[in-house]
Amino acid sequence: MWYAATVEMSAEALDLVYPFTGRWLVQNSPADQVPSHGTTRFATSYAIDFVPVDASGRSAVFGLGSLFRPESPEQFIGFGRSVLAPVAGVVVAVHDSATDHPAYRGLPSLGYAMTQRRRADAGWLALAGNHIMIRTGTAVVALCHLQQGSVQFQVGQTVQIGEKLGRCGNSGNSTEPHLHVQAISSLDIARADAVPIRFSGTLPPAGDIVDL
Numbered sequence: 001m002w003y004a005a006t007v008e009m010s011a012e013a014l015d016l017v018y019p020f021t022g023r024w025l026v027q028n029s030p031a032d033q034v035p036s037h038g039t040t041r042f043a044t045s046y047a048i049d050f051v052p053v054d055a056s057g058r059s060a061v062f063g064l065g066s067l068f069r070p071e072s073p074e075q076f077i078g079f080g081r082s083v084l085a086p087v088a089g090v091v092v093a094v095h096d097s098a099t100d101h102p103a104y105r106g107l108p109s110l111g112y113a114m115t116q117r118r119r120a121d122a123g124w125l126a127l128a129g130n131h132i133m134i135r136t137g138t139a140v141v142a143l144c145h146l147q148q149g150s151v152q153f154q155v156g157q158t159v160q161i162g163e164k165l166g167r168c169g170n171s172g173n174s175t176e177p178h179l180h181v182q183a184i185s186s187l188d189i190a191r192a193d194a195v196p197i198r199f200s201g202t203l204p205p206a207g208d209i210v211d212l
Contacts, residue, residue, distance in 0.1 A: 013195075017162070018200070020082065020084055020212065022052060022211070025050065025059070026209070026210060027048075028047065029206045030046040030048060030203065035194075042124055043185070049181075050181070052077055052168060066105045073102065073170040073176070076176055078168045081167060083143055083166050083179055086141060088136060088158075090156065092187055093142075096146070096149060096150070102170075104176070127172050128180070129174065130146040130147065130148055130166070139183045139184065139185060140183065144182075145178060146166040146169045152165060183197045
């Protein structure tokens with residue numbers, strides 16, 4: 001069942017560095033509400049999304065066609081942008097074979113939203129798409145919606161902060177190319193607890209632009 005619930009923000013938060021450079025728009029931030037994505041399912045209570053944008057704050061030009069039909073993810077400036085390791089640790093899971101599907105804005109986004117329950121019922125892979133998970137201490141950090149074939153690490157390898165993990169894509173439950181970040185208490189996503197996160201000691205609200 002896809003549901004919303006009230007979750008208290010823990011004082012203990014995992015401190016990360018931002019996993020990118022350039023300009024990224026913050027969306028669905030736990031700085032604004034918890035659970036940030038409207039559900040506690042798959043330990044997403046403290047997850048946050050980042051959308052690559054240009055100097056005007058746009059992810060792609062919005063034309064008449066955007067209102068009525070799906071768009072190629074290649075039209076978005078963030079598609080293929082580097083995703084970096086926000087923490088040092090060991091890679092414990094990788095998925096890299098999901099197709100990057102069309103982006104949906106305008107009316108197509110409404111139809112796509114109607115199929116979200118089906119993807120949630122299909123499980124974590126259907127939602128996360130291509131992703132990499134890194135264990136650091138007692139937490140696991142997941143970076144999701146990566147571009148197909150872009151992940152550069154395998155399970156068991158060690159990563160250092162700032163190393164390139166892959167590229168921003170539009171796989172899984174995604175309406176346009178963006179990066180989803182969350183931390184969980186264990187690799188068992190169905191039973192894991194959500195772990196609060198911060199970025200260099202702060203947590204930006206939705207609508208903020210992170211420019212690095």
